[in-house]
Amino acid sequence: MTVTPLTTTPEITPVQLSAAAVAKKRLSSPWASLAAIVIAILWTLPTFGLLLSSFRPELAIKRTGWWTFFTDPTVTLDNYRAVFDSDSGVNLGTYFINSLMICIPSVLIPLSLAALAAYAFAWINFRGKNILFVAVFALQIVPLQVTLIPLLTIFGKVGIAGTFWPLWLAHTTFALPLAIYLLHNFIKEIPATLIEAARMDGAGHVAIFFKVMLPLLTPALAAFGIFQFLWVWNDLLVSLVFAGGGDAVAPITLQLANLTGTRGTAWHLLASGTFVSIIVPVTVFLLLQRYFVRGLLAGSVKG
Amino acid sequence: MFDTANNTPEKLLQMLAALLLFGAVVGVVLFLASRVRGKRSDNLVGYLYLLPVVLLLAVGLVYPGLRTIYESFLDAQGKAFIGVDNYKTIFTDGDLLTVLGNTVVWVLLVPPLATGIGLVYAILVDKSRFESFAKALIFLPMAISMVAAGVIWKFMYEYRVNQPNVKQIGLINQIIVWLGGDPVQLLITDTGKLNSLLLIVVFIWIQAGFAMTILSAAIKAIPDEIIEAARLDGVNPWSMFVKITLPSVRTSIVVVLTTLAIGTLKVFDVVRTMTGGNFKTSVIANEFYSQLIRADNQGLAAALAVVLFILVIPIIVYNIRQVRQEA
Numbered sequence: 257m258t259v260t261p262l263t264t265t266p267e268i269t270p271v272q273l274s275a276a277a278v279a280k281k282r283l284s285s286p287w288a289s290l291a292a293i294v295i296a297i298l299w300t301l302p303t304f305g306l307l308l309s310s311f312r313p314e315l316a317i318k319r320t321g322w323w324t325f326f327t328d329p330t331v332t333l334d335n336y337r338a339v340f341d342s343d344s345g346v347n348l349g350t351y352f353i354n355s356l357m358i359c360i361p362s363v364l365i366p367l368s369l370a371a372l373a374a375y376a377f378a379w380i381n382f383r384g385k386n387i388l389f390v391a392v393f394a395l396q397i398v399p400l401q402v403t404l405i406p407l408l409t410i411f412g413k414v415g416i417a418g419t420f421w422p423l424w425l426a427h428t429t430f431a432l433p434l435a436i437y438l439l440h441n442f443i444k445e446i447p448a449t450l451i452e453a454a455r456m457d458g459a460g461h462v463a464i465f466f467k468v469m470l471p472l473l474t475p476a477l478a479a480f481g482i483f484q485f486l487w488v489w490n491d492l493l494v495s496l497v498f499a500g501g502g503d504a505v506a507p508i509t510l511q512l513a514n515l516t517g518t519r520g521t522a523w524h525l526l527a528s529g530t531f532v533s534i535i536v537p538v539t540v541f542l543l544l545q546r547y548f549v550r551g552l553l554a555g556s557v558k559g
Numbered sequence: 560m561f562d563t564a565n566n567t568p569e570k571l572l573q574m575l576a577a578l579l580l581f582g583a584v585v586g587v588v589l590f591l592a593s594r595v596r597g598k599r600s601d602n603l604v605g606y607l608y609l610l611p612v613v614l615l616l617a618v619g620l621v622y623p624g625l626r627t628i629y630e631s632f633l634d635a636q637g638k639a640f641i642g643v644d645n646y647k648t649i650f651t652d653g654d655l656l657t658v659l660g661n662t663v664v665w666v667l668l669v670p671p672l673a674t675g676i677g678l679v680y681a682i683l684v685d686k687s688r689f690e691s692f693a694k695a696l697i698f699l700p701m702a703i704s705m706v707a708a709g710v711i712w713k714f715m716y717e718y719r720v721n722q723p724n725v726k727q728i729g730l731i732n733q734i735i736v737w738l739g740g741d742p743v744q745l746l747i748t749d750t751g752k753l754n755s756l757l758l759i760v761v762f763i764w765i766q767a768g769f770a771m772t773i774l775s776a777a778i779k780a781i782p783d784e785i786i787e788a789a790r791l792d793g794v795n796p797w798s799m800f801v802k803i804t805l806p807s808v809r810t811s812i813v814v815v816l817t818t819l820a821i822g823t824l825k826v827f828d829v830v831r832t833m834t835g836g837n838f839k840t841s842v843i844a845n846e847f848y849s850q851l852i853r854a855d856n857q858g859l860a861a862a863l864a865v866v867l868f869i870l871v872i873p874i875i876v877y878n879i880r881q882v883r884q885e886a
Contacts (some may be wrong), residue, residue, distance in 0.1 A: 290684035291679070291683055291690065295680050295683075295697070296696050296697070298766065299821055300698050302730075305715065305730060306711045309714070320728065323733070352587070354570070357570050364581075373612040376607065376609050380605040380608065382602040382605025395621070397872055398624050401825070401868075402624050402627045402868050403619065403623035404851070405861055419573075420570075420574065428619075429615045430620075432616055433616070491704075492704070493827055498849075509707075512707065512710065513831065517835065527710075527714070530710045541695075541702040548702070549698070556697050
């Protein structure tokens with residue numbers, strides 16, 4: 257489901273004075289700044305507390321609050337060592353690799369399939385096009401819960417349960433309606449003259465797709481790719497249902513979720529584990545903020 | 560430091576094999592498409608390009624969706640037909656009514672509060688010197704997994720027994736103690752739906768960044784002339800907000816509210832991570848999972864999924880119409 261077309265650029269709108277700015281200027285009492293600072297602190301403090309704790313010794317975390325760090329600063333990397341160590345039974349390294357193994361195909365496959373389909377919907381005239389497009393568009397409303405039980409049966413019958421395949425296939429399928437819709441919106445904005453010109457030169461649909469479309473599509477592909485990557489990386493429901501227990505194919509979020517159940521008081525492991533699991537999304541966020549925001553906004557109703 | 564089991568190369572090979580297989584499928588499609596000539600070529604190429612997608616969607620989305628609707632009329636094992644009994648259970652069973660009630664509270668609270676906070680914050684930091692940094696702080700919770708967010712807040716809510724030599728390690732309980740109160744088992748206490756409300760706080764914390772980003776973009780899109788005119792008329796800040804800002808971003812507000820409502824109806828990770836749906840905190844999407852995996856009641860799980868589906872449809876339709884209007 258889409259909220260904003262991928263072409264929207266929320267950040268770059270140079271305006272001298274917005275209504276809000278005027279309102280704020282007049283309001284520019286210290287109260288307004290204070291309110292902003294209070295919200296910012298409220299939104300940062302919980303993460304900060306756990307981050308700080310992840311560097312405190314196990315006993316310190318269990319006996320005193322993280323705010324005592326400022327009067328008794330002791331720092332250790334033991335917690336991070338512990339979550340990667342097989343002795344602790346947490347073994348996050350394995351799950352980290354699993355997450356990557358799940359994510360890469362789950363991004364590349366739907367992205368290429370959706371690009372092909374979006375091109376077909378936008379620039380090829382074939383019979384039944386409109387009905388098919390509306391059908392794909394409408395599929396965005398299906399919550400993934402509705403599909404999980406029969407998929408579980410299907411994957412069991414085909415004999416791929418417990419491998420990466422159910423995860424790849426499920427993530428690919430769930431991504432398609434939104435991806436096709438967004439890429440279609442983007443592709444149909446490409447001037448028809450470009451395609452006509454290529455056709456005049458004798459290019460077929462395959463050549464046009466690769467030589468004309470793909471280079472122009474890059475920003476949209478990047479935005480959706482990042483969104484899909486993070487959606488898969490952060491997913492819990494799909495992996496809970498299809499990856500089951502054990503460390504064979506389970507992703508890092510699943511292991512973290514399991515830890516909160518089985519080792520709910522082992523805060524030294526939970527703290528460092530949490531930050532190992534979010535290092536990837538946070539890095540992506542910081543490096544690719546613009547694409548990231550666009551992609552996330554475009555796909556915010558997915559699932 | 561990466562103490563991974565030795566099967567990493569094997570996994571890598573599996574992944575490469577999958578990518579190769581998929582590449583081969585696309586290659587065949589493109590090869591065939593490039594071979595097609597003649598009058599009907601557009602039809603054929605169109606179908607070829609769509610073939611993999613249509614197959615996946617038919618097997619992975621359409622069939623399972625219809626199948627789930629059918630299974631919602633079957634018993635726990637998915638064998639005997641029991642009519643609408645599963646739906647009757649959902650709307651009469653005490654525990655499930657709590658689940659529905661919780662879902663209603665979630666949907667009533669999260670969208671307006673997250674939107675309100677997002678809007679206020681967007682206005683407050685608009686055009687300030689630290690705007691992008693200030694926005695990143697609020698937006699970051701949206702980037703991390705809800706499982707991680709759940710752990711972060713579980714630590715905030717952590718409870719330690721109330722004994723003289725035991726110190727609180729959760730900030731909220733420490734604040735209660737500093738204020739002279741007794742620590743509370745925050746996530747277990749369901750009096751006045753306290754624990755559910757605390758989970759809702761977490762979801763608002765996650766979603767406010769989304770509201771802020773959309774509304775901030777909408778605010779920046781208000782034409783200067785309107786603002787300038789209003790300013791020359793000596794409009795005070797409050798009426799500027801009520802008469803200019805609010806009406807200008809109305810559509811965006813509706814889009815944000817509906818988007819958040821849909822996300823809230825499907826909320827699962829937060830509840831599952833923080834309470835597992837225990838202590839009367841379950842919501843529909845979590846109950847679906849519990850019934851499917853823990854209670855092994857496939858029929859009831861299917862019915863819950865269908866209920867979720869039915870609840871989501873009108874909001875999504877409304878959301879899409881608003882988005883189209885705006886575009």
